[in-house]
Amino acid sequence: MMTFTQEMFFEALNMFGFLSVELTLLYLLISYFVGVLQEYIPPTKIQNILSSKNGKGYIIAAFLGAITPFCSCSTIPFLKGLLRAKAGFGTMMVFLFASPLLNPVIIGLFAVTFGLQVTMFYFSIAMGVSVIAGYLLEKLGFEKYIKAQAYIEPETTSCSPGCKGKEKPVSKWVRIWRSTWSDFKKVLPYLFGGIALGSMIYGFMPTELVAQVASENNPFAVPVAAVIGIPLYIRAEAVIPLSAALVTKGMGLGAVMALIIGSAGASLTEVILLKSLFKNPMIIAFLAVILSMAIGAGYLYSYLF
Template sequence: MNEWATMLSDASNMFVFLAVELSVLFLIISAGVALARQKFSNAKIQQVLGQRQGKGYLIATALGSLTPFCSCSTIPMLRGLLSAKAGFGPTLTFLFVSPLLNPIIVGLMWVSFGWQITLTYIVIAAGVSLLASLLLDKLGFERYVIKAKTSGTACNKAAAVAMPTQETLVTKSACCTAAPVIEEIPAAKSSCCNVTKPVSSCSTASTHNDQGKAQAANTPLNYRQASLDAWTQFKEVLPFLALGVLLGSVIYGFVPAEWIAKHAGSDNPFAVPLSAVIGIPLYIRAEAVIPLAASLLGKGMGVGAVMALIIGSAGASLTEVILLKSMFKTPMIVAFLTVILGMAIMMGYLVTFFF
């Protein structure tokens, strides 16, 4: 009875901790993204992470490696990139890399496992993320992105949310296509871009592009609007967040570390894939799972299984999958989990064979 009471207490404490931590992180990051969106237009984001294909992937990798996000706190940035219609491939690269690499994780791993395993981890995490993103982009998985719900004039609302502090003249560039196709728009159909007379669909936007950039740079940040945007997004994902935190807390409280070490020891040929699968529902940040993994290694868990557990638990979680379900259709969710599991298993076997 006392043991069950202890496990229930651990699960309850983890639920409160995760609920508070993730809620605060989500609101802060969402507000930060909203502030950044006030300064950087959709066109600029698309240019950096979309049109400049090679550089876009590298920038996304660097951005993900420098941001101290866990698998769930990556979601607000991901939503911002998707709403800005940034390049799909670079956006996925950020999604894969962000929870797995940052200076804190690299430092902890270096101290715990040495530079060789750490370097292998960096190469696998960044390399697989890049290759998987390129492949999913080429296969057209962008079609599995769930379109944001809008009401009224969809284009006006999207432009207003994306750039709330810019004038109508600037938001026109978000309504028009990127291709330099010139066509006359009748006045009756000009509501998307708030035009009251026939104009070229994109020529006017390109004419005022420099003016829009200058105005965006000089416009003071609207913190109240950013807070409102963050709160709106938080309310939308709250049911998903609560369910994911509940599941993760139950697993944390009622699945002891000793059980994991027993079933994923170095003598078990299936220890690596088993650890990768177990890691996903164990919602643990990489910064936290590395010390845990070091203790599991001391209890007899194989080093390959430990590496698979780190990538599986840090790269994905039930909470993140539930949140992603609000943005992606099932095939993309399956592809995401396949990449994380494949990365974890590859890392585990490489470390087992070479170290």
């Protein structure tokens, strides 16, 4: 019979295996899809649609995030595509914030689990804060904290191996795949390092402890829940049912709201992946936005409802 510690270890190990396979496949598929889009959509068109020079670009970026079924980590390859297309910095940040928080899966589960009123509150907060944060980061000049290599396409050859320019060039589909694979190899240490840390925290953090420290009796339950949420990597399909279970164990609904935004909006794995694109001040700004959104939404929900 396994001990409690052994069960937690195997739970962490299972989570690591599951996330490693899932995120590897997601990263490769989304990166390849973005490569195909770049093949057919000129960068100038993306620049015009997602321009930071008019308010419409920010709204379009938010709704683009809302219709893409990406989690916090699978947003990264799409963000890379926007960076290389030289889209507006502010609109890219709106997409980065909004995409994992407003994806159709999490909105649908929110409506089924907590009802339409709570869902509309969540949607309004996530959408509004994402747009405002993207606009402010643009105006405050945070674009300078993007690493130069984030804009550079990975180098690939257009010929088959050993062709030396004599054989027929490879197809564009193979070229896109080589670019995708080259990109993936660069982020591999970040991806698996983040998955390992997130899985350990997930496996060794009992839901009973979370419910206890973020109970309705704790005046600091909301910020505690927001901070707890970020190290966890929990998919939208799991975070809503988990939150409903935590409510039955005594966790306040405001703290639940903070936990959902913290875990869905920024995971430890995503933060480590963003290190390949952003300098530290931008990482800190990103975390500050998610934490502020989670804490603000939690307290506002507790006050209004």
